[in-house]
Amino acid sequence: MATPAASLELVHSSSGKPEEVRRRELAAFLRSRRERISPEQVGLPAVGRRRTPGLRREEVAQLAAVGVTWYTWLEQARAIQVSPQVLDAIARGLLLDFNERQHLFALADAADPMPRPTCPTVTPAVLTIMEQLEPLPAVAMNNRYDILAYNRTYGRLFGDLDAIAPEDRNAMLLAFTHPGWKRTLVDYEAATAMMVAKFRSAMADHVAEPAWKSLVKRLLLASPEFDAQWRRHEVGTSEHGEKRFLNPEVGLLHFEFTSMWLGPRQGTRMVTYTPADDETRERVEKLHAIAVEQGCAADGPQ
Template sequence: MATPAAPLELVHSTSVKPEDLRRRELAAFLRSRRERISPEQVGLPAVGRRRTPGLRREEVAQLAAVGVTWYTWLEQARDIQVSPQVLDAIARGLLLDINERQHLFSLADAADPAPIMTCPTVTPAVLAIMEKLEPLPAVAANSRYDILAYNRTYGRMLGDLDAIAPEDRNIMLLAFTHPDWKRSLVDYEAATALMVAKFRAAMADHVAEPAWKSLVKRLLLASPQFEALWRQHEVGTSGHGEKRFLNPEVGLLHFEFTTLWLGPRQSTRLITYTPADEETRERVEKLHAIAVAGG
């Protein structure tokens, strides 16, 4: 029995450039979204006989305020420049939801000029997991290092986190400006250098967002150490490793930390700390007991 021939695009896939594949995917995605929308959904009259479902190309061009020829080239995967503003108009015209919009800008390799922000919440299920992890410390944070939730052990690991105003509960801000946190980070220079490198890498997707720019400005004004690291333009990522903390109540704590992502994108994450030795394990149990007692 003969083996069926592979599709043409698979046979030649090794010779196709990544940017060509990206344009093809973008073109196919736009066609699929266009064909699922009726004129009535976007306030256009359904005029004339339609051979295909959905909107015509000229109608999408009208909604996005671009030329019909230009939009046709886009759906034909031609090598043309697409501005983020035009992509934004197309996304609105095609009634794309948040996931479809993100996919559109990813395929176009462009930054979204008006990203749809989601509330950085931690679900009750995640909170339950963090509680069950005790006495091990655990914290949920976003890519900007805002602390979204933490269990009782983590709340006492670097001082009294409950005593800090919620708007100041940012790991970067505390590491560079809070005396208790600065004293608690045993390997301070290495830890803060990695933190800044990870923050800069994450900020590439948020360079125009006020909250990110505001945090950078606040850190630059408050910390010469942060300014020096920020000027180096180092970038990096890390999902696991070791950290040491000097806790004022129980002494030196040596952990292995693990990052668990809480969504499809590397943004909100759960960081857990596992004792690296028996001495730390005993001290963590003591720290947890102190936290539970509220002493």
């Protein structure tokens, strides 16, 4: 149970302007992390008698290579500028784990310069869900449009996805460079324009990452259409909508698609395609039967 003093501090921290609240929360968080670490844990000698547990402010400043006065102001919730590099040094000095580090940068309203470790989001349970959704097409992809897994129906939606090399299984790359995919997308210009807009929005969090820059470079060299759309600097998102595909085996398919995020951050998502009319429903059944007959891998790429 919280003490009256702690309750009053919580009420106080939740009042005022948002930036003031954030600074107070940041100051309290830093104090709590500092007080739980002993000098021995960070390789410092325990010199002198300590009235309070944990590190002193000057010791944290030493570990982070910042001025003592500046760090004191930070813990006093003063309105000062804090760079991501300094926050990184403080996080290392205080031995913050991944969740604590995320919380620190969120409170400071700053972007973490270190790449975030990614947890596998296409779990065996997700693969089972996609299999159980058959005959409906379903695919798991990240926000860079890398195709991570798919069920058998999706594997035949554009032709034969299994025949494409795993390193080339990127929906946007295929949409702009693969003749079969280009023919299958009925509303080609609108569909690719939305893909590029969503990709550019997502890339704002990954502008320095080699995999993202490499994909853009590859597309710019391979597709004048992508080059033209990329220069427009359009941004956007879409969680659901409609798409039409001219499948080479069963004909026109009209779907409503829905995106379901597979992690706490909007990164990896599972996209499902529901028939928008009875004719599509019948043709999807036929496409699924073809996929089963052709022996498409039920769990997608390995």
